[in-house]
Amino acid sequence: MAAERILEVEGLSVAIPTPSGMLHPVQNVKFHVDRGETVAIVGESGCGKSLTSLAIMNLLPHRAMRSADRLVLDDTDMLRLGERQMSDIRGNRMSMIFQEPMTSLNPAYTIGDQLTEGPRRHGQSGMSEARDRAVWLLEKVGITAATNRLRQYPHQLSGGLRQRVMIAMALMCGPDLIIADEPTTALDVTIQAQILHLLAELQREFRTGLILITHDLGVVARVADRVAVMYAGQIVEEGTAHRIFTTPSHPYTRGLLDCIPIPGKTARGSHLGSIPGIVPSLIGEMPGCHFAERCRHATGRCTSRPVGLGDGLGPDHRVRCVFSPEELQP
Amino acid sequence: MFTYLLRRLGVAVLVALTVSLITFSMIYLSGDPAVALAGEAATEEDIESIRTYYGYDRPILVQYGDWLFKALQGDFGQSHYLKQPVALVIFERLPTTMMLGLCALVFALVLSIPLGVLAAIRPNSLIDRTALTIAVIGQAMPSFWFALTLMLWFGIVWRLLPITGSDSWANFVMPSIALGYYITPAAMRLTRAGMLEVLSADYIRTARAKGLRSVTVLFKHALRNAILPVISLAAVQFGFMLGGSIVIETIFAINGLGFLAWESIQRADLPMMQAIVLVLSVFYILLTLLADMLNAWLDPRIRVA
Numbered sequence: 001m002a003a004e005r006i007l008e009v010e011g012l013s014v015a016i017p018t019p020s021g022m023l024h025p026v027q028n029v030k031f032h033v034d035r036g037e038t039v040a041i042v043g044e045s046g047c048g049k050s051l052t053s054l055a056i057m058n059l060l061p062h063r064a065m066r067s068a069d070r071l072v073l074d075d076t077d078m079l080r081l082g083e084r085q086m087s088d089i090r091g092n093r094m095s096m097i098f099q100e101p102m103t104s105l106n107p108a109y110t111i112g113d114q115l116t117e118g119p120r121r122h123g124q125s126g127m128s129e130a131r132d133r134a135v136w137l138l139e140k141v142g143i144t145a146a147t148n149r150l151r152q153y154p155h156q157l158s159g160g161l162r163q164r165v166m167i168a169m170a171l172m173c174g175p176d177l178i179i180a181d182e183p184t185t186a187l188d189v190t191i192q193a194q195i196l197h198l199l200a201e202l203q204r205e206f207r208t209g210l211i212l213i214t215h216d217l218g219v220v221a222r223v224a225d226r227v228a229v230m231y232a233g234q235i236v237e238e239g240t241a242h243r244i245f246t247t248p249s250h251p252y253t254r255g256l257l258d259c260i261p262i263p264g265k266t267a268r269g270s271h272l273g274s275i276p277g278i279v280p281s282l283i284g285e286m287p288g289c290h291f292a293e294r295c296r297h298a299t300g301r302c303t304s305r306p307v308g309l310g311d312g313l314g315p316d317h318r319v320r321c322v323f324s325p326e327e328l329q330p
Numbered sequence: 331m332f333t334y335l336l337r338r339l340g341v342a343v344l345v346a347l348t349v350s351l352i353t354f355s356m357i358y359l360s361g362d363p364a365v366a367l368a369g370e371a372a373t374e375e376d377i378e379s380i381r382t383y384y385g386y387d388r389p390i391l392v393q394y395g396d397w398l399f400k401a402l403q404g405d406f407g408q409s410h411y412l413k414q415p416v417a418l419v420i421f422e423r424l425p426t427t428m429m430l431g432l433c434a435l436v437f438a439l440v441l442s443i444p445l446g447v448l449a450a451i452r453p454n455s456l457i458d459r460t461a462l463t464i465a466v467i468g469q470a471m472p473s474f475w476f477a478l479t480l481m482l483w484f485g486i487v488w489r490l491l492p493i494t495g496s497d498s499w500a501n502f503v504m505p506s507i508a509l510g511y512y513i514t515p516a517a518m519r520l521t522r523a524g525m526l527e528v529l530s531a532d533y534i535r536t537a538r539a540k541g542l543r544s545v546t547v548l549f550k551h552a553l554r555n556a557i558l559p560v561i562s563l564a565a566v567q568f569g570f571m572l573g574g575s576i577v578i579e580t581i582f583a584i585n586g587l588g589f590l591a592w593e594s595i596q597r598a599d600l601p602m603m604q605a606i607v608l609v610l611s612v613f614y615i616l617l618t619l620l621a622d623m624l625n626a627w628l629d630p631r632i633r634v635a
Contacts, residue, residue, distance in 0.1 A: 059538055091540035098539075103532040107631055108554045118540045153630040169540070 003034035006176050006209040007056070007094075011069030014051050014060065021283040025051050027233040030309070033177060033209040038200070040212045040220040040241070042256070043230035046279060049213045050099075052230070053179045056211075057096055058086045074176060092122040095170040099182040101162035105154035111165055112150030118172045130172070137168040141198060160191040167199065177209040184219065196223060217260055221245060226316075229253045232290035233282050235309060239317035249319040251295045251328060289322065297328055331633050334626060342619045349611040350401070353604055354394050362386075366598055367410065397604075406605035411597040416605045420587065424609070426496055427579070427586035431571050433502050434510035439564060442514045446521025446560075447553065450529060461522070465515035473574065477508035477581045494583040505582045509575060513567040520563055524556030531555075558625050565621030569614035 014026035026048040033039050041049045055066045058078070071078045073094055078086065090096075095118075098104045105114060115137075116130035125133065131150065138146035141164040154162060163183060170178050180199060184192035200223045203210045214220060220227055220241065228238040229250065237250040248254045258273025266272070277294035280286065288303035289295070295302070301322050311318045313325070321328070357363045364381035365372075372380075381387045385396070400407070406416035449458040484504060485493035495501050528534065529552055537551045572587070579588035587606060594602040626632040 057539060059535060087538075087541045087543065089541065090538070091542070096539045098532060098536065100532050104536045106533040106537065106551050106555070108551075108629060110630075117537075117542065121540065121542050121546070153634055155631050156634065166536075169536075 003037070005032060006035050006037075006074060007033040007211075008070055008072040009056065009068065010071075011067070012052065012055055012071065013067050014048070014055050014064055015067070016061075016064045018283065024282050024285075025233050026055060029230075029235055031228050031235065031238060033211060035176070035209055036204065036207040037225045038203060038210040038212055038223055040214060040224035040227045041230055042214060042217060042220055042227060044215055044279070047230045048233040048282075049230050050181050053096065053181050053211060053213055056179065057090060057094065058083070059090075059096075088122070091118045091175075092124075092173045093175050094177045094179070095173065095175045097163075097166050097170050097178065097180040097183045099185050101159050101166055101186060104166055105162055107154055109153075110150060111152050111154065111157070115150070115165070115169050115172060118169065122173055124173055133172060134168070137171055138165070140171075140202065141165075141168045142194075143168075159187055160195065163187060163191075163195055164198070167195070167202070171202065171206065171208075174206070175208060177211070178203070179211045179213070181213045182215070183212075184216070185214075192219075199223070217256060229256070232279055234290055234320060236291065236320045237318070238309070239313070239319075243313075243317045247313075247317075247325065249313060249317070249325040249328070250291075250321050251297055252291045254328075289320070297323060331626065334632065335623070338619060338622055342615050346612055346615050349615070350398055350608055351394065353608045353611065354397055355390075356604060356607065357600055358390070363600055367600075401605075401608065406608075407601040409594075409599055409602045411594070411599045411602070416601050419590065419602070420605055420609060423585060423587045423590045426584060427572060427575055427588055430502060430505055430509065430575055430579070430584060430586060431568060433506035434571055434575075435513075435564065435568050437506050437510035438512075438514045438517055438567075439560075441510075442518035443521050443557070443560065446518045447525055447548070449518070449522045450525030450556075451548070453526065458522075461518060465518055468511055468515040473508055473512050474577050474581060476511060477504070477578055480504045480508055481581070496582075496584040496586070501582070501584070505575075505578050505584060508581075509571055509578045512574065513564070513571065516567065517560055517563060520560050521556065524559055525552060528552045528556040554628060558629055561624050561628075562618075562621050565617040566614075569610075569617050572610050572613060 009032065010030045012026060012029040013024065016023040016025065025046075029048075029052055031039065031041075041052065043049050051060065051064070054060050055064075055068075056071065056078075058066070060066055068079060073089065076089065076093075078089070081089070105111075112131065112134060115134040116127065119125045119130040119133065120127065124130075134150060135146045138149055143149055143161060143164055149157075149165075154165075157165065163186075167183075170180075183199065184195050187195060196219055199210065199212075202208075212219070212224060224241045226239065227241050227244040228235045229244070229252065230236065231252045237244065237248070237253045244253065245257070248257055252275070255273060255275040259275070261272055275294055280290060280293060288305060289298070289307045292298040292302040307320050307322055309318045309320045313319060319325075364377050364384070364386050367384070368377045368380050385393060388396075397407075404417050406420070408414070409416050409419060412419060445457075445461045445464070449455075449461045452458060481493055481504065484491045491503055492498075492501050534547060534551055537547045542551075575586060576588035576591050578584070579586045580592050583589070587610070591603065591606045593599075594606065
């Protein structure tokens with residue numbers, strides 16, 4: 001059965017002019033999401049994963065410039081849409097959950113008002129229908145006494161509850177795609193797991209595509225179908241979650257995985273891995289591999305010319321490295 | 331909400347009492363009131379009889395209690411000069427001043443809020459720079475000078491508006507502008523600053539991610555949060571304007587409370603001055619109370635504990 005493609009991104013780049021030159025935080029990003037699939041974008045802070053998601057939503061800051069070869073949602077070419085048509089899609093066929101539940105809701109309006117705003121804007125339903133759906137979804141995301149919650153204000157809810165409200169809000173219009181930008185980072189560890197389970201469950205039930213942006217590989221291992229690892233504005237490795245975790249092929253991915261202790265495997269008292277050096281500046285052009293500076297395998301070959309995302313490892317695994325995995329064995 | 335209201339009301343009453351005490355003791359700040367009233371040529375006996383006649387010989391706390399008790403019933407005594415009940419004169423003049431203040435406030439807000447919003451949407455644009463220029467000029471220009479300039483051009487050179495009096499709405503145009511222009515810069519800059527801050531808030535991004543129209547995002551989600559400090563400012567400034575209308579009313583010869591205050595000062599009409607200061611102060615207190623209520627209504631974090 002061929003999977004139904006929901007989102008296709010190709011050649012997506014973001015450029016931001018700064019006083020010291022042009023900043024390229026997102027460079028030539030390519031990936032896709034199928035219906036009912038969870039794609040995780042992983043990387044450390046500043047690697048461009050959040051800007052990638054904002055670029056897809058066309059919610060970038062004013063100064064940032066977006067360019068792409070292909071940006072298709074279902075069969076809509078989003079590159080050809082004006083801001084007005086784009087706003088018809090946002091919150092309707094594609095919605096977003098943000099990192100900061102504490103500040104992502106407007107303090108001046110009730111939960112009910114903010115939940116029903118989307119469907120009313122997109123002409124999907126009248127007030128009473130929207131309210132019914134809001135109550136139904138609040139119960140779905142595990143909020144009790146949902147009818148009463150509609151009358152409450154954000155400041156009366158805890159962070160975990162607010163993030164549940166945000167999730168319900170993202171589902172209000174029945175979108176095909178949800179982008180969750182570090183949805184659990186700001187929450188207590190105990191709540192993080194609950195919210196993740198909830199997201200995964202709802203995503204299965206509603207068969208939406210989910211882009212999960214995170215720096216937490218533990219999270220990724222549990223819920224992602226496919227993983228894209230980003231480093232310094234580029235996707236350096238992409239493949240099924242199984243392949244990424246069993247046969248990581250990019251030195252950066254390996255470095256990331258080495259940083260995680262595995263119970264029973266990591267010897268007590270032994271040192272955890274770390275990646276030496278810092279992320280390079282993304283101002284101006286950078287030929288060759290972005291990770292070369294920090295990579296212990298790097299040679300002159302790495303920095304002399306651009307390194308493409310090669311698929312020599314099979315159809316479901318691509319890696320941006322001049323070496324083959326065998327050459328990288330320690 | 332109810333406890334907040336009650337607490338706020340209690341504070342207002344306390345402030346009003348304090349103000350009344352200060353207002354009352356004003357009499358003694360300018361020396362012996364009996365001497366001032368009697369005039370230069372008065373003898374010792376004249377002064378003594380005036381002192382007993384007006385009750386200035388009693389202990390000051392008794393006088394205050396007596397004055398306050400009567401004032402609460404709306405009796406501010408007799409005007410020394412007009413020989414009429416002070417309350418009557420004040421309530422004759424009050425509507426004119428209120429009308430002027432209100433017109434000035436409306437003028438100021440209608441000008442400053444849209445300008446502030448526009449300036450915040452496009453920071454450092456031509457609109458922003460123009461608005462800033464207006465603000466700087468407004469802040470720097472004395473209101474009496476601005477009033478005279480208006481008079482000169484609109485009243486004398488172009489003959490568009492009457493220069494003095496308070497008989498028709500046309501009389502209020504120039505004074506309202508002169509009075510209102512004074513608070514426009516602050517209100518505008520505050521709106522701009524508030525909007526700039528709110529527009530970069532996370533919940534604005536959420537609103538945009540929902541696909542809401544930019545007008546909805548701007549006015550429903552942003553302005554309501556940005557306007558809170560402007561309301562507080564407007565209330566305080568409205569109070570100042572009632573006081574500041576002394577200058578404007580005198581220049582335009584508008585028969586309001588400000589003009590009356592000016593006349594009473596010249597006539598050393600103590601009960602009248604006391605009453606005017608008290609009325610304006612109580613008004614001021616009521617306005618700040620109103621602003622707090624309005625803020626509580628707009629911001630549920632204040633209202634819903």
